[in-house]
Amino acid sequence: MPKTSQRSQSVPLSPFRKLIPIAEQAKEKGKKVYHLNIGQPDIITPKKPIEKLRQTPLKILEYSPADGHESYRKALVDYYQRFDVKLDVANISVTTGGSEAILFFMLTCLDPGDEIIVLEPFYANYNGFAHIAGVHLKAVTTYIEDGFAMPSLAAIADKVTAKTKAILITNPNNPTGTCYSKKELAALAEIVKERDLFLCVDEVYREFCFDGNTFFSALNLTSISENVVVIDSVSKRYSACGIRVGTMVTRNREVTEMVGRYARLRLSPPALGQFLAEYLLDDDTLYLETVKKEYDNRRQLVYDRLKKMNDVDAYLPGGAFYCFARLPIASAEDFCRWLLTDFDYEGATVMLSPGEGFYATPGLGKSEIRIAYVLNTTDLDAAMDCLEVALSEYVKNKEAISLLSKAL
C-alpha cells in the first residue's frame, strides 16, 4: 500500500479536533451538548433573498467567471461604499469562501519560507493554509489582561525579519472578539509602509462591532493602499456559511492579476452561492441591525456570566461573536474533555475550544478557552449554567485529588 505524503501528517488540526469524537459519544449516550466551540451561528439566513433565489431562472448552471459574476462584484463595490471604501470592480475577486481568499493571499504574496506576522491568539486555520503555502507564521502575543489589544509597534517591529512579507490580522478578531481602531490600524500602517510589507486584514466579522464603535476597514488606509489585501465573506454576515462565497479585495493590481491565475485553475467560485450573495446585499440594513443586536445581547450575557464565576478572567469583547476566558485550571484541554466525558448538569453539557491551539508560542493559552456565542440567549444561558457548575465541580475534584496525592 503506498504511503500518504509526509506533509499531510503534519497538517495542523483544529483546536477542538480531538474533542469531536468524544462529543459524538456523549450525544450518543443521550447527553445534550451545547456547541460553543464552532463558528456556525444559529441565526436564520435572510428569507427574502432565499425566495429570490428560488425564483431565479436557472437553465444551464454554468461556471461563473473565475473572479466571480460581474454583477455581484459591482454590487460589492456599492457594499464597501457603506464603509467609505471606494473601489472599482477590478479590485474585487470572488472566492470560494474566505478560506480560499486566505490561501490565495498566501500563494500570491509569499514564497515558501517567507514569514507572516500574526497576533496570537489567532484563527487557527491560518496555520493550515500557511502549511499548504509553505510559509511561516510568527506570532506577537496579545494578552487577556487588556482584552487582547493591539500590541505595541515595537513588539511587532521586533518580529520583522528579512523574510517577513506580510502582517495578517483579523478585525474584529476571531478568537478574541477584539476590535482594532482606526488609530491602531494607522499605527500598523507605519510599519507596513516602512518595511514595504503586505497588510492582510481578515474582515469577515466587519458587521459585528459593538459599543457604538464604527468599523474601520484597512481599505481606508490610503497611505498604504497598494499594500492592503482584505479577506471577506458573506458566511457570518448573513449566516450563510454553507454557500461558500468569499472575497479578496485589493487595490494592488499585480496581486489581483496573480490571484486571477490561481482562480482560473479552479475555474469558478460557486455560482448558486453567488446568486444568493448578490440578493443578500439588497435591503439588508434591518437584518444586519437585528443580528448585531442579537449578538450584542449574547455578548453581554456571556460576559456577565463569566464575570460572576470564581477566579475567571474575562473582558467584554468589542466585536465578532467570540470571546476568550481564562479559567482557574491548569489544562483547559483536560477540562473541555472532562466536560464531555464526566460531567452533566441536568443532562446537558457544553463544548468549548481549548485556548492553546490558537497560540503559536508553546505553553500559552493552556488555561484559556474560546467561547463562540452562536446560540440563542436561552441556550447560551443554559450552556453558561453548565460551565459554571462544571468549573466549580472540576476545581473541587482537582483539589481533592491534589490533597489526596499529597496525603499518600
Next chain:
Amino acid sequence: MPKTSQRSQSVPLSPFRKLIPIAEQAKEKGKKVYHLNIGQPDIITPKKPIEKLRQTPLKILEYSPADGHESYRKALVDYYQRFDVKLDVANISVTTGGSEAILFFMLTCLDPGDEIIVLEPFYANYNGFAHIAGVHLKAVTTYIEDGFAMPSLAAIADKVTAKTKAILITNPNNPTGTCYSKKELAALAEIVKERDLFLCVDEVYREFCFDGNTFFSALNLTSISENVVVIDSVSKRYSACGIRVGTMVTRNREVTEMVGRYARLRLSPPALGQFLAEYLLDDDTLYLETVKKEYDNRRQLVYDRLKKMNDVDAYLPGGAFYCFARLPIASAEDFCRWLLTDFDYEGATVMLSPGEGFYATPGLGKSEIRIAYVLNTTDLDAAMDCLEVALSEYVKNKEAISLLSKAL
C-alpha cells in the same frame, strides 16, 4: 509597493489564455465567435432537480460537514454501484469541484519534489495544481496516429524513478477523448502494484463513453484497491459546472483521513450545490442517455467534417466531448490567433485551444488543436465551416508569403 511572490509569476496558464482578450476584441467588433475552446457545455441542466432545489426548505445555510452531506455521500454509494463499484460512505469525500479533489490528491499523496506520471497531451490545469503542490509531472507521450491510445507498459515504466509516487490519467480523456479499456487499466495496475504507486484516475467524463463501450472504473481494479484514487464531479455529467461539487473516492483509509485534514481547513464544500447534486442523482437515466446521444452526434459531426478537410489528421474519439486534430500548419497558436484577428466567414469565426499547452514535452503539439464539442450541432456545423474555410485561406496565405519571401 510590495512585490507579489516569485511562485505566482510562474503559475502555468491555460492553453488558450492569451487568446481570451483577443476573442473579446473580436466580439466587440461584432464578430460572432463560436467557442470550441472551453469545457462549458450548452446542454440544459436537468429541470426537475432544479425544481426540487427551489422547494427545499432553507432556514440556515449552514456549513456542510467537511467531507460533504452524509445523505449525498450515501446517494453516491448507490451511483457507483451502477458501475459495479462497491463502496462504503467512508470512501467518499465531497470536494469543491473536481479541481479541489485534484489538489487534495496531490497534497495527500505526494511531497514536494515527488513525481507523477501523466500521459500527454493531458488536462492542462494539472500543471497548475502540481505547481501549488510543488510536485513534478513527467509525461509519457501518446500519439494522434493511434487515437492517443494508452502507451506501452515499457514506455510508462521507463519514466518511473525513485521520486515517482503516482500515475494520473483522465478516463475518458480530456483533451483527446480517448477511452481506456479494462485491459489497458489492468496493464497499468501491474506497474502500479509492482512499484507501489498511487493510481489517480480523473473520471469526470465517465458517462460519455461511445461506440457501445462500457466504462471501466479504476475502482474496479481489485488487485490495487488501496492504490486507487478517483476524481469525480457532477459538472460535465449534468451540465452543472457552476455548482462546484466534486468527489474524491478511495478505499485507502489513510488517504481519506489526510484528505479530511485539508477538507476541514476550508470548512465545507458548497451546500447548495450538494443539495442539487443529490437531486440530480435521482431518476437521471433518461437525461444521461439523451445527453450522451447528443454528444455522440456532435462527435460524429466533428469527425466527419475534420476528415473531409485537406491534410487534417483526425480520429474518432471514444469518449468525453473533446478531440484533437493535427492541422497542416506550423503553429496552431498563430492560426488560433489569426482566426480571431484576421478571419471571419459570414461574420463568424471559431475559437480553439492550441495543442501545445496540453503537452509537457517542448515542441510537441504545435500543429495540433483541441476541439470541445460543447455546442449544438447547428452551431457546431457553422463553427466547422469557419474552420474549414479558415484553414484553406490561412494555408494559402502562408504559401503566398513563403513564395514571396523566396522570390525576394
